[in-house]
């Protein structure tokens with residue numbers, strides 16, 4: 209589609225409908241439709257979604273599905289799964305779905321089935337993980353590996369780190385997995401402090417193998433190892449690489465026999481299913497890693513085949529579009545009521561914001577409507593005691609996803625009941641709100657003097673009508689986690705399709721990288737600089753003088 213989506217009749221119909229929805233209260237929608245909750249729910253791959261607490265009627269949904277059809281969402285889904293080069297600015301296919309294609313259905317890129325290559329890497333991963341976990345893989349002193357340090361950043365860090373944390377219940381203390389991403393030396397040094405070089409394995413994870421932060425950390429880690437081993441041959445026993453760039457891996461000094469490859473059709477932020485997931489397989493075992501892939505595959509199959517109205521990622525994506533483009537929502541909160549999912553919001557920040565933080569369409573036309581939201585969140589119940597005030601009574605709408613499990617991995621007394629009581633109470637409160645009359649009546653019943661109650665009533669009024677989605681799973685397992693991540697990946701994709709943008713490039717991170725390269729040279733030279741804008745110049749010169757002092 210070359211015209212902007214907001215120029216279409218489907219968009220205009222939604223604008224019109226938005227006016228009609230202005231005074232609709234969600235609590236009335238529930239009151240007038242006794243089967244609302246039953247009709248607005250979906251279950252897929254162990255995930256149960258209740259989307260009835262949204263500012264949406266059957267007509268809203270019908271209009272949103274029209275919008276999806278106008279944007280040709282189903283066509284784009286088919287194109288992605290068919291391996292077409294839908295990442296047009298980089299002329300690449302987008303095939304993270306091939307990495308978890310457990311059916312082995314052939315998927316062609318440039319006339320070649322990618323599945324044999326995917327399976328070969330998986331076999332190599334399985335063998336390697338077996339060696340390390342069984343203790344057969346030995347370090348330079350002939351000892352087994354006790355600590356694994358993944359060195360990577362962005363997609364080469366956030367995904368595996370989030371999944372390792374989420375599957376904490378499946379890990380073991382025999383093999384501890386650490387993640388170093390920040391170029392701040394503190395991150396590496398603090399991590400290495402307690403580690404024994406003879407028993408530490410480094411995974412240098414970088415799609416490009418050129419990323420400044422990762423290469424700097426990898427070089428310092430290699431120095432740390434060699435300071436103890438005093439033999440360059442130790443590198444082969446303590447360093448493996450995950451990359452698409454064999455040449456650079458070899459130039460760094462890692463034997464390419466210790467390299468696990470992936471492909472340019474795997475975007476960094478979609479790569480945890482590839483060999484980038486090696487730390488996951490090391491932490492929880494190869495079989496669990498495969499269960500993660502299977503969960504994602506189940507969601508992929510649903511996404512590929514279900515009609516829009518029954519398609520969980522499509523429904524969630526369209527509701528997000530509804531709030532972003534027709535209600536002025538600028539952010540989207542992800543609120544896991546599960547301590548193991550505490551890194552999910554940070555992971556989704558890259559997944560969503562690097563994907564849909566775009567201002568031009570695939571064809572390069574500037575858009576004049578909102579695209580990707582700011583994604584943020586913290587686990588419940590911590591978030592409740594920090595920022596929920598604004599979600600309940602602030603002046604902006606913040607659509608939120610509540611995610612929780614029916615059974616905890618750590619059933620301790622009534623902790624889980626208390627945790628989930630908060631989950632349900634918050635979504636109910638956000639939907640219902642409390643009218644001024646209700647607030648007043650409550651206070652009067654509690655014996656608050658009339659005058660005082662009247663003063664406080666406004667403060668104790670909750671507007672309600674704040675949209676939430678509730679996602680429940682029986683238990684957080686590798687399978688349900690895989691499905692959950694894939695759900696969000698596809699939600700992001702569908703939103704990108706509706707907005708007409710390319711969700712799979714990330715040119716916006718380049719300029720800062722380029723300028724940092726120039727400034728790094730200047731800092732290295734340590735001479736007073738005369739270039740740059742006045743602000744940057746004085747900051748640089750203060751820094752340079754401060755370093756000399």
Ligand SMILES: O=P(O)(O)OC[C@H]1O[C@](O)(CO)[C@@H](O)[C@@H]1O
Nearest residue numbers: 361362363364414415416419476
């Ligand atoms: O895996 P690499 O090539 O080191 O890249 C790391 C990250 O850097 C980016 O290119 C930009 O931040 C991300 O897209 C990517 O996940």
